[in-house]
Amino acid sequence: MGRSLGVTRRGDTFHLRKRVPARYRDIEGRDTVWISLHTDSESVAKSKADRAWSQMIEAWEAKLAGDTEDAEARFAAAQELARVRGFRYLDVGKVAKLPPEALIERVEAVPAQADKAEVAALMGTVPEPQLTISKALDLYWTLAREKTFGKSEDQLRRWKNPRIKAVKNFVAVAGDKGIENITRDDMLDFRQMWLERIEGGEVTANSANKDLIHLGDVLKTVNKMKRLGLDLPLGELSFKEGETRTRPPFSTDWIRTKLLAPGALDGLNPDARGLLLGMVNTGYRPSEGATLTAETIRLDCDVPHISIEPEGRQLKSQYARRVIPLTGVSLEAFKEFREGFPRYRDSATLSATVNKYLRGKGLLETPAHSMYSLRHSFEDRMLAAGIDDRIRRDVFGHRLDRERYGAGASLAHVRDLLAGLAL
Missing domain, CATH: 1.10.443 (hpI Integrase; Chain A)
Incomplete structure (x- = not known):
């Protein structure tokens, strides 16, 4: 009866025995998995079987998500895999500083036939992805969403576009680097680009200042709301503006x-x-x-x-x-x-x-x-x-x-x- 449910005894402990679904064959080397249910009671084992299998599926899905070159996806997959095993993801430095009993608990939670992904998730060796300037802009839309309340679709478009433009212009000068790596030289290079365009008659000082303001708004909002604690080199960059031009009235x-x-x-x-x-x-x-x-x-x-x-x-x-x-x-x-x-x-x-x-x-x-x-x-x-x-x-x-x-x-x-x- 137990075998029909995939629950079977091995020694004094019941296990769930299942064939690995075809979807996970590329990230699971076994054809069949044995999952310990940590009990010698068949009725308890049967009650725990479904949850144990669901956790196994979640772990495989997390591995699939991490089987990518995208750093953010790999990191998110490692966090999810750690969660499935009952732990919060910590980087390896913090894992090493855990109390001995907490560290032993993590080590013992690594399955006997675990692969690199599970070891990395529990031991914290998956590097956290760098928050680049373009990724900061993606975050900004959510972090600054209170500024969009009540805006129409057209107003939202006109609010977004100058910020997209400012970030694009800065990336063209400094590259899409991590925001913690933005230097004063990067900002001065960005300002110099605008100065040359102003001198060439392409744009006004007002246009350049708007770009600086919008870029600063994105970076400062992300720094504040994500609690990054960065000292961003954004001061004393604006240009002196000439007399503001207004449209003349019709007579x-x-x-x-x-x-x-x-x-x-x-x-x-x-x-x-x-x-x-x-x-x-x-x-x-x-x-x-x-x-x-x-x-x-x-x-x-x-x-x-x-x-x-x-x-x-x-x-x-x-x-x-x-x-x-x-x-x-x-x-x-x-x-x-x-x-x-x-x-x-x-x-x-x-x-x-x-x-x-x-x-x-x-x-x-x-x-x-x-x-x-x-x-x-x-x-x-x-x-x-x-x-x-x-x-x-x-x-x-x-x-x-x-x-x-x-x-x-x-x-x-x-x-x-x-x-x-x-x-």
Whole structure:
């Protein structure tokens, strides 16, 4: 009866006897294995047989995983194999410092016919893989995940790409070395690469500094969250930046006679045209307009308005959440697009599409102008109309340079003020 279950007595102890499955023949030299169940009771042996076989399978799977040239896979397999045998993986130095009884326990746990993988797992001789710069980036996405909460797919892509670019640029200069091996010379070489590009007119100091910031963010986050305790050589590397360039505003006359001229925007796809017109009298950021929906476009009320909310995306700041009354051509545009602009809701191509069209049609007031210039123009028109600073900042989603008191102006009052400057 015992043999039918694979349980059989050898001397005073019951064993589980099983043929080695074909899957494990390459990493197990025996055709048949005998696993001691450490009991002289047949009923106890039968109750332990399934668990013993499961552990054997786990050990073989761990060996299979370790049968690779990939250092991380080998190390992970050694950790798993040690766990299956009931131990935590320790490197050989720590194993050697164990109390005698703990060391003897590990030695005795090595099966009589153990191969190199099992000995290495229990004795800690599998080297821990080096945490390279590229591996640090892989870790960073998980360690910094709180920074991604609430981001849309497009926002997540735009958040990731600069960090991927920074790491790629650094690896091209210093190699994909372990982060503990990054030297001050590596960082200075990286800075020198950017200096040469700045001197050659390829990039601005601002672009170089962003790369340094993103690289530092990845390395410092991994160092902190993985408790590596490294003294990273990241200080005093930034470049002095020149005057910040801002997009100039469109003049009111240019908007009225060029952008809003009959037929001027007919060649734009409807969603892009609607978003541009919606921006004229609201000054929203293009990404804010693109994510508006039927729930945040509110026309059937006393004061038609849009509500900028963190719906499927992360707002630029806490002040960006706001309502903006609709007036003039912007109100007319939203009457046509009550459901929003699905074409651009999860796309980053809006500004590029609009700017290409405006440039091709000669509708940019100067080469420095862009779609975003409509936001600056709207702010200038509010300023020229003498609208209070608190109201301007509330409409624009900007921080107020003093404490906010009260709820601010009513939506109807703001609508009446903006109606006077609407185009």
